[in-house]
Amino acid sequence: MVDRYRRWLDRKTAERCAKNLKRNGFDVRLVPTPEAACREMLAMITEFETFGIGGSETIRQIGIISELNGMGKTIHDHWKPDLSPDEVQAVRLDQGRCDCFLCSVNAVSAQGEIVNVDGIGNRVTAMTYGPRKVIVVAGVNKIMPDLTQALERVRTVAGPMRAKSLGMETPCAETGECTDCHSPQRICRITTILHRRPMLTDISVVLVGTPLGY
Numbered sequence: 001m002v003d004r005y006r007r008w009l010d011r012k013t014a015e016r017c018a019k020n021l022k023r024n025g026f027d028v029r030l031v032p033t034p035e036a037a038c039r040e041m042l043a044m045i046t047e048f049e050t051f052g053i054g055g056s057e058t059i060r061q062i063g064i065i066s067e068l069n070g071m072g073k074t075i076h077d078h079w080k081p082d083l084s085p086d087e088v089q090a091v092r093l094d095q096g097r098c099d100c101f102l103c104s105v106n107a108v109s110a111q112g113e114i115v116n117v118d119g120i121g122n123r124v125t126a127m128t129y130g131p132r133k134v135i136v137v138a139g140v141n142k143i144m145p146d147l148t149q150a151l152e153r154v155r156t157v158a159g160p161m162r163a164k165s166l167g168m169e170t171p172c173a174e175t176g177e178c179t180d181c182h183s184p185q186r187i188c189r190i191t192t193i194l195h196r197r198p199m200l201t202d203i204s205v206v207l208v209g210t211p212l213g214y
């Protein structure tokens, strides 16, 4: 019974978020499952040939990369194994010049703002300017009531989990708690807030009614 009302509340929050993202100039697709998200994305990307993939668990969870591979598309993914440091750098640059960039978010406010924190900046750069099309996918766990809590989510959830997953030597990867560290491996260096859709970038936001990513 509790799950039923949790799902109801999540759906209502996602609907409010979708309405406000639209008001802020974003194209929005509200879907129930990762599989539906993948289908929705495939319908949007047929005309594109080159794809950039941001450092995102969410994008990998929904299965879109194997679909693109099956279609013979060119994929710029800096998480591919066995790339040299120079190749990783080249892939990051290519992400900003691809036809279509796919990524997730660290948080999105129900008021329609998109929040990301990067260590290098290739994701937030490609998301805001360069590719002809950007598709952002966010599980319902990324939706926070307002901008303050969206920023707080990055500090208390996304940052520590990402640092841990990347094997970073940061305080949060040890204790689970952000100390606003001065670690050389600090991953939180650039914060972007998309208050409105960037003027020259076509962004679709796919909100998924299940938890995805960090």
Ligand code: SF4
Residues within 6 Å of the ligand: 155, 159, 160, 163, 170, 171, 172, 173, 177, 178, 179, 180, 181, 182, 183, 185, 186, 187, 188
């Ligand atoms: S600022 Fe440092 S401690 Fe805080 S989440 Fe980022 S990497 Fe972790």
